[in-house]
Amino acid sequence: PENYTLDSDESELYFKSGKATGIMTREDIQRSINKRLEEKRMAKMNISKTLLDSLRKDSDINYTTLAGKSDSGIKAGISYGVGFISGILIYMVLFIYGTMVMRGVMEEKVSRIAEVIVSSVKPFQLMMGKIIGIGAVGLTQFIIWGILIIGLQFLLPVIFPELA
Numbered sequence: 001p002e003n004y005t006l007d008s009d010e011s012e013l014y015f016k017s018g019k020a021t022g023i024m025t026r027e028d029i030q031r032s033i034n035k036r037l038e039e040k041r042m043a044k045m046n047i048s049k050t051l052l053d054s055l056r057k058d059s060d061i062n063y064t065t066l067a068g069k070s071d072s073g074i075k076a077g078i079s080y081g082v083g084f085i086s087g088i089l090i091y092m093v094l095f096i097y098g099t100m101v102m103r104g105v106m107e108e109k110v111s112r113i114a115e116v117i118v119s120s121v122k123p124f125q126l127m128m129g130k131i132i133g134i135g136a137v138g139l140t141q142f143i144i145w146g147i148l149i150i151g152l153q154f155l156l157p158v159i160f161p162e163l164a
Contacts, residue, residue, distance in 0.1 A: 074162075097138045104130050 015021070015029060042052060105127075108117070117126055 093138060093142075097134050100134050101130055104134070 013033060042049065107113075
């Protein structure tokens with residue numbers, strides 16, 4: 001923006017395009033214009049680029065726990081990964097057990113077992129029995145996973161002492 005005035009905050013820039021502009025393109029344009037305007041403002045205020053870079057320099061932070069142990073980024077990454085994978089597992093389990101309930105209902109419809117069972121049991125009780133039964137199987141599987149994960153937590157510091 002060669003004719004853009006730096007004095008007024010009300011000066012507006014316009015970008016015209018033959019088609020809709022994507023979000024990434026908008027961000028790239030915004031970033032490059034802001035960088036150019038920053039350079040012009042720095043030149044106008046007689047601020048050198050090296051001075052500004054020294055002001056913006058990031059500092060290194062060493063993270064430690066209250067016990068005095070070093071807290072590495074690896075542990076944070078592992079925690080993030082475990083949370084992410086756990087979320088995916090829960091999502092998959094919901095689909096798998098939902099499919100099992102649906103498959104059981106479809107099997108009863110096809111083989112007409114439901115007609116025989118419904119004569120002695122109400123349909124609501126039959127469906128609740130299916131949901132509770134398959135839910136109990138899923139809960140048992142989650143308990144087994146929990147025991148394995150807790151066991152892994154105790155073994156992980158032995159296998160990888162740097163993560164403890």
